[in-house]
Amino acid sequence: MQHAVVVLAAGLGSRMKSQLPKVLHPLLGKPLLAYCVETALATKPSKVVVVTGHGAERVQALLSVYGVDWAIQEKQLGTAHALAQAEPQLKGFQGPVLLIQGDTPFTRPETLKGLLAALGSAGMALVTAKLADPRGYGRVLRDAKGMVAANIEEKDATPDQKRIQEINTGVYAFNSQVWEMLRLVDNKNAGGEYYLPDLIRVYRERGKEVVGLEAEDANEFLGINSREQLAQAEALMLERLRRDWMAKGVRMILPETIYLEPSVKLAPDATLWPGVILRGSTQIGEGAEVGAYSVLTDAVLGPGATVKSHVVIEGGSIAGGADAGPFARIRAGTVIESGAHVGNFVELKNARLGKGAKAGHVSYLGDVDIGEEANIGAGTIVANFDGKKKHQTRVGKRAFIGSNSTLIAPVNIGDQAYVAAGSAINQDVPGEALGIAREHQRNIEGYARRKKPAPREQEE
Numbered sequence: 001m002q003h004a005v006v007v008l009a010a011g012l013g014s015r016m017k018s019q020l021p022k023v024l025h026p027l028l029g030k031p032l033l034a035y036c037v038e039t040a041l042a043t044k045p046s047k048v049v050v051v052t053g054h055g056a057e058r059v060q061a062l063l064s065v066y067g068v069d070w071a072i073q074e075k076q077l078g079t080a081h082a083l084a085q086a087e088p089q090l091k092g093f094q095g096p097v098l099l100i101q102g103d104t105p106f107t108r109p110e111t112l113k114g115l116l117a118a119l120g121s122a123g124m125a126l127v128t129a130k131l132a133d134p135r136g137y138g139r140v141l142r143d144a145k146g147m148v149a150a151n152i153e154e155k156d157a158t159p160d161q162k163r164i165q166e167i168n169t170g171v172y173a174f175n176s177q178v179w180e181m182l183r184l185v186d187n188k189n190a191g192g193e194y195y196l197p198d199l200i201r202v203y204r205e206r207g208k209e210v211v212g213l214e215a216e217d218a219n220e221f222l223g224i225n226s227r228e229q230l231a232q233a234e235a236l237m238l239e240r241l242r243r244d245w246m247a248k249g250v251r252m253i254l255p256e257t258i259y260l261e262p263s264v265k266l267a268p269d270a271t272l273w274p275g276v277i278l279r280g281s282t283q284i285g286e287g288a289e290v291g292a293y294s295v296l297t298d299a300v301l302g303p304g305a306t307v308k309s310h311v312v313i314e315g316g317s318i319a320g321g322a323d324a325g326p327f328a329r330i331r332a333g334t335v336i337e338s339g340a341h342v343g344n345f346v347e348l349k350n351a352r353l354g355k356g357a358k359a360g361h362v363s364y365l366g367d368v369d370i371g372e373e374a375n376i377g378a379g380t381i382v383a384n385f386d387g388k389k390k391h392q393t394r395v396g397k398r399a400f401i402g403s404n405s406t407l408i409a410p411v412n413i414g415d416q417a418y419v420a421a422g423s424a425i426n427q428d429v430p431g432e433a434l435g436i437a438r439e440h441q442r443n444i445e446g447y448a449r450r451k452k453p454a455p456r457e458q459e460e
């Protein structure tokens with residue numbers, strides 16, 4: 001019989017002290033709830049229902065990306081009340097129901113499948129874990145036969161019970177009686193809430209067995225309730241990511257200083273220097289190198305590409321054999337072709353730098369197509385914005401743009417054309433021509449002598 005999954009995500013997460021609903025807080029760039037929904041979907045359920053409440057609209061926007069259903073819990077009266085809100089969505093559903101919490105991002109689909117198997121013909125099953133520091137979690141009480149008998153929330157626990165190290169991970173499986181059982185849960189406890197783990201007691205009182213499945217790795221059930229726990233979770237996930245990539249042949253220098261998101265892809269023999277940050281859909285090709293303190297978001301580095309230190313890339317690609325930096329900024333829509341070179345303090349936006357082309361120093365190159373082996377002199381600025389609109393500029397193959405030139409868009413510089421240093425170019429320069437647009441120099445002979453005595457002479 002196929003199962004359904006309910007994900008609880010209605011709470012505010014007051015311990016986060018944030019305007020953002022807790023389940024939308026990013027863990028390595030991805031919302032906590034996204035991890036949970038992906039885990040739920042990976043178990044191939046017949047239905048996923050997410051219970052939303054706080055910040056429901058924003059949460060639902062995320063859910064619509066995944067195409068899963070949601071229910072609304074108007075008032076956050078507790079986790080049992082939250083599950084009850086999913087009943088209409090699962091009307092007539094006869095299979096078992098898995099429940100996970102939207103703030104527990106590490107739970108693996110295999111664990112959920114194992115829990116379903118453990119449920120068998122019992123009424124309820126839950127995953128427990130032994131923690132050295134169980135603070136904050138519900139404690140699991142076992143009966144004389146070693147069966148799970150009850151859960152006590154921290155708030156309701158006696159000092160003796162607080163010493164129990166076995167905790168409720170918040171991952172459950174229920175048989176299809178769960179909806180009738182939920183009606184028997186009350187809110188007579190320290191929190192004044194309808195507690196979901198109270199179902200343990202309810203099922204047992206109705207003569208149904210409750211199975212406790214002890215987890216091997218307690219880290220899998222780390223619940224994120226505070227900023228500190230979020231940071232711990234991030235550290236844990238980063239450690240795993242780094243270890244996995246190194247096992248696949250990536251070289252990391254001082255790996256503990258490197259930040260990378262799970263969506264990033266790295267190839268063997270890529271080298272990451274200390275302090276590198278890799279985000280979004282970034283891909284680093286085989287043998288490519290990223291220098292210290294460079295921040296790459298949605299960047300693509302071809303095999304053997306080089307990014308030196310302190311480079312910022314926000315969407316854009318660098319082909320193999322090309323290099324950028326130190327201190328370059330590469331913005332969306334930029335394509336740097338093989339053998340091209342981008343030097344320090346060069347900003348590119350929506351620009352193509354053709355094969356072997358060079359822009360070595362201090363330039364702004366926006367909305368421009370630069371042909372192969374063109375040379376962009378130091379201080380070149382493409383003035384792409386007229387105050388209202390952006391315009392396109394083209395620089396031909398092997399063109400030579402002299403230092404400190406301004407190319408006022410839209411303008412075309414032909415193949416192998418020259419622009420004299422210091423020019424402000426607002427008309428096309430034909431191929432092989434020299435464009436010069438600056439005041440002629442004139443020298444005034446003997447000027448110094450005709451001037452009044454220099455200040456230094458006055459002092460003497």
Ligand code: UD1
Pocket residue numbers: 008009010011012023051053073075076077078079080081082101102103104136137138139151153167168169170194195196197222223225
């Ligand atoms: C819960 C369990 C605790 C367990 C721990 C594991 C209860 C009463 N306690 O505690 O036994 O050890 O998880 O991580 O269930 N939510 C709603 N509506 C509500 C209240 C909460 O949707 O009215 C959602 C929250 O958004 C969250 C999840 O349920 O995703 C758990 O709520 P939270 O307040 O974090 O429970 P814990 O105190 O961690």
Ligand code: CA
Pocket residue numbers: 101103223224225
């Ligand atoms: Ca929690």
